[in-house]
Amino acid sequence: MIDTQAIRTKILDLAMRGKLTEQLPEDGTAEELYRHLRKQKKDIENSGVLKGRRKKVILQLDDVDFPFPIPATWKWIRLECIAEIFGRIGFRGYTKNDIVEQGKGAISLSPSNITIDGKCVYDKCTYITWEKYEESPEIMVAEEDLIIVKTGSSYGKCGVVKALPEKATINPQLALLKYILCDRSYLHTVLISTMARKQYEEFVVGAATPTFSQEDLANFILPLPPLAEQKRIVERIEQAFSVLDTIDALQTQYADNLTVLKSKLIDSAIHGKLTEQLPKDGTAEELYQQIQAEKTRIIKERNGRVDKGIKAVDEDVPYLIPTHWKWIRFGDVGLFKKGPFGSALTKSMFVPKSTNAIKVYEQQHAIKKDPTLGTYYISEDYFRDRMKGFEVQSGDIIISCAGTIGETYVMPDGIEPGIINQALMRVTLASGINKKFFQHYFDSRLKSSAKAGNGSAIVNIPPFDVIKNWYFPLPPLAEQNRIVDRLTELLAVCDELKVRDNLKSFLS
Numbered sequence: 299m300i301d302t303q304a305i306r307t308k309i310l311d312l313a314m315r316g317k318l319t320e321q322l323p324e325d326g327t328a329e330e331l332y333r334h335l336r337k338q339k340k341d342i343e344n345s346g347v348l349k350g351r352r353k354k355v356i357l358q359l360d361d362v363d364f365p366f367p368i369p370a371t372w373k374w375i376r377l378e379c380i381a382e383i384f385g386r387i388g389f390r391g392y393t394k395n396d397i398v399e400q401g402k403g404a405i406s407l408s409p410s411n412i413t414i415d416g417k418c419v420y421d422k423c424t425y426i427t428w429e430k431y432e433e434s435p436e437i438m439v440a441e442e443d444l445i446i447v448k449t450g451s452s453y454g455k456c457g458v459v460k461a462l463p464e465k466a467t468i469n470p471q472l473a474l475l476k477y478i479l480c481d482r483s484y485l486h487t488v489l490i491s492t493m494a495r496k497q498y499e500e501f502v503v504g505a506a507t508p509t510f511s512q513e514d515l516a517n518f519i520l521p522l523p524p525l526a527e528q529k530r531i532v533e534r535i536e537q538a539f540s541v542l543d544t545i546d547a548l549q550t551q552y553a554d555n556l557t558v559l560k561s562k563l564i565d566s567a568i569h570g571k572l573t574e575q576l577p578k579d580g581t582a583e584e585l586y587q588q589i590q591a592e593k594t595r596i597i598k599e600r601n602g603r604v605d606k607g608i609k610a611v612d613e614d615v616p617y618l619i620p621t622h623w624k625w626i627r628f629g630d631v632g633l634f635k636k637g638p639f640g641s642a643l644t645k646s647m648f649v650p651k652s653t654n655a656i657k658v659y660e661q662q663h664a665i666k667k668d669p670t671l672g673t674y675y676i677s678e679d680y681f682r683d684r685m686k687g688f689e690v691q692s693g694d695i696i697i698s699c700a701g702t703i704g705e706t707y708v709m710p711d712g713i714e715p716g717i718i719n720q721a722l723m724r725v726t727l728a729s730g731i732n733k734k735f736f737q738h739y740f741d742s743r744l745k746s747s748a749k750a751g752n753g754s755a756i757v758n759i760p761p762f763d764v765i766k767n768w769y770f771p772l773p774p775l776a777e778q779n780r781i782v783d784r785l786t787e788l789l790a791v792c793d794e795l796k797v798r799d800n801l802k803s804f805l806s
Contacts, residue, residue, distance in 0.1 A: 302542040302549075309538050310491040313531050314521055316369040325524035328373035332522065335380060335479045342477050348382065357517050365493050368521045378516035381485065382477040384436045385448065385512050386470045396430045404431035405466035407439060409447045412457035416490055418445070420463050431467050437474050439466040442482055444475035446489060449509040454498040456489040458482060473512055484528035487535060488520045537574040544571055545788070560792050561745070564738050567781045568771055570620040572788075579774035582624035585730045586772060592728040593632060600726060601687045602633045609767050616769050623773045628743075629766030631736065632727040636699070636762055637720040638688055649677050656681040657716035659690055664698040664705045664722060669713045681717065688717040688724070695725040695733060697740070699759040704744040706737045723759070732778040738785060743768055 312318045342348065356378050364374050377383070392406070403425040411418055431438070439445070439459055446456040449471040459466075468474050478485060488494060497518055501510035523531065548562045566572050597604060608629040615625045637643075649655055655675035662671055676685060690696060692713055698705040700721045718724050727736060744759070759765070773781065 302546050305542060306539060307492060309535060310487060311493070313487060313535055314491050314493050315366055316372060316521070316523065318534050319523075319527055319530045321369045321371050321523075321527065325371065325526040327371045328522045328524055331524055332373055332375065332379070338479050339379065342382070347477075359519065362519060364519070365496070369523070371524060371527075373522045374519055375522045376516065377475075377518040377520060380479045380522070381444070381475045383512050383515050384474045384476060385472065386434060386437055386468060392426055392430065392469075396426045398425050398427050400425050403427045405439075405464050406431075406469045407445060407466055407472060408469045409450055409452045409455060409471055412445065412447065412452075412455050414455070416455075416457050416486060418457045418459050418462075420461075424469070426467070431465065434467065437467050439468060439474065440476070442478075444478065444482065444486060444489070445472050446475065446515070447471060448473045448512070448515065449507060451508065453502055453508050453510065454489075454495055456486060458486050473515055480522065481525065481528040481532060483532040484523075485520075487532065494518070494520075533574075541572050541784070560789055561742070563788050563792070564742050564785060567785050568739050568742060569617060570623060570771075570773065572784050573777055573780045575620045575622060575777065579622075579776040581622040582772040582774055583622075585774055586624055586626060586630075589631065589728040589730040589772075592730065593630070596633045596726050596728065600633055600635075600689070602635070605629055605634075605766060607763055607766065611769070619771045620773070623771055626770050626772050627766065628768040628770045631731045631770060631772075632725055634762060634766060635688065635718070635724045635726075637718045637722045637724075638685065640720055642684065643676075643717075643719060645674075647676055647680060648674050651675050654678045656685070657714040658719050659696060659716050659722060660719050661698040661701065661705075661721045664696045664707045665702050667707050669709060674719075676717070685717045690716050690718050690724055691726075693726075693733075695727065695736065697723040697725065697759070699723050703759045704741060706740060708733050708737075723762070730775055731772075732775065732782050734782040734786075735773075735778040738782070739770065 356376055359374060405423045406426045413419055441459055441462055443459045447453050501514035502508045544566050548559055608627050611625050656678060658674040660672055663669055690709055692709050692711045694709045696707050
């Protein structure tokens with residue numbers, strides 16, 4: 299299976315090193331941000347909210363051996379520079395008299411209220427008296443505070459407080475981060491990274507009950523990007539993790555069937571669930587207008603005809619797609635051409651291979667993905683007189699239409715001049731369509747068409763009048779490219795797993 303947790307760890311690692319986002323001059327520098335944060339920090343101290351709080355010993359960064367290089371516009375800082383850290387004094391917890399039933403006091407959050415993926419849950423809570431809750435106002439929990447485990451086997455686990463159902467505080471095993479002066483989600487990302495884990499392991503003391511102090515936490519070092527980049531990092535991580543969540547769900551459901559898993563990944567891709575939608579990509583409507591103009595040019599250059607049988611798009615679309623995608627018809631993406639009728643191309647017309655002979659491409663070329671196969675040729679004269687409209691060129695897609703149907707192949711550069719035979723369809727796509735995206739969607743659509751039939755094996759591809767009116771989800775070209783890149787990576791992993799499973803069966 300795809301190790302999505304390892305991928306998440308790698309994504310966080312890249313984020314901490316500034317390799318997940320672009321550094322933009324208009325963001326300014328972390329040094330400028332740091333000077334602003336110091337002023338904010340002073341304002342908090344002068345407000346009196348920290349009155350009576352023991353000052354922590356903060357170490358200088360001058361001689362620190364930083365974990366890794368960061369971008370020039372970033373800055374290494376201590377956690378104390380951007381957050382106030384609070385905790386309950388003592389490690390013994392509460393007496394029996396402090397514990398009450400729900401409804402008679404406040405929640406006392408514990409490590410069990412933080413999930414491994416950084417969420418706060420409240421289904422199993424301990425409650426303490428209102429008197430105990432009110433004696434420590436500094437650790438009263440508020441929305442968007444961060445809580446981190448400092449004592450116990452799950453030390454370092456960190457969560458963002460959201461959807462707090464009742465008034466709450468923390469127990470002695472936790473530390474509370476308030477007055478956070480950077481993007482909270484970015485700070486949370488830092489605190490759950492591999493870099494953070496290494497620091498916690500250096501801080502912790504005690505074998506039976508491992509723990510680290512709030513002073514250790516205050517001296518935690520972290521990379522600080524400009525604020526705008528912090529937000530971009532969070533967005534990129536959320537987008538990537540959303541895709542991994544989808545993969546996790548698919549793997550759980552289809553763990554024993556890699557073929558089904560691959561089809562589900564493709565299905566997620568053509569629904570817009572594997573990639574983020576970026577405003578800078580533009581809209582599919584803009585792309586559609588370009589495609590229609592290019593299709594007109596292709597028809598003229600390839601001796602095609604305007605197809606008046608392509609229907610307008612109506613409201614009966616197959617499924618919901620992202621708002622800046624567009625449903626179009628399959629026939630809108632380029633020029634489609636079925637091979638010649640049987641009597642127009644028979645063996646009696648074939649000639650030996652020669653310098654001027656024109657190759658006849660067959661189903662085997664689409665199925666075996668090899669243009670060098672085959673021995674059938676026609677004369678150049680017959681090609682000019684009768685077969686010019688069936689010419690196939692580099693970049694065209696050929697599709698097998700009988701027997702083994704639906705196999706597609708993009709004709710590579712340097713092929714012999716040739717035509718398609720009766721068992722092939724040729725597709726000449728407008729440049730606004732990524733060929734691999736087309737192939738993935740065609741394969742998915744053909745299989746769904748087969749399932750909608752009577753269950754028997756389909757030996758012929760649906761009629762062209764049907765195919766050209768299939769719906770086609772059109773994303774902006776840049777997103778098509780990202781979808782193809784993501785699928786290429788994920789399907790390669792699936793293929794690797796299949797080989798590994800087959801090898802394991804062979805050796806067992």
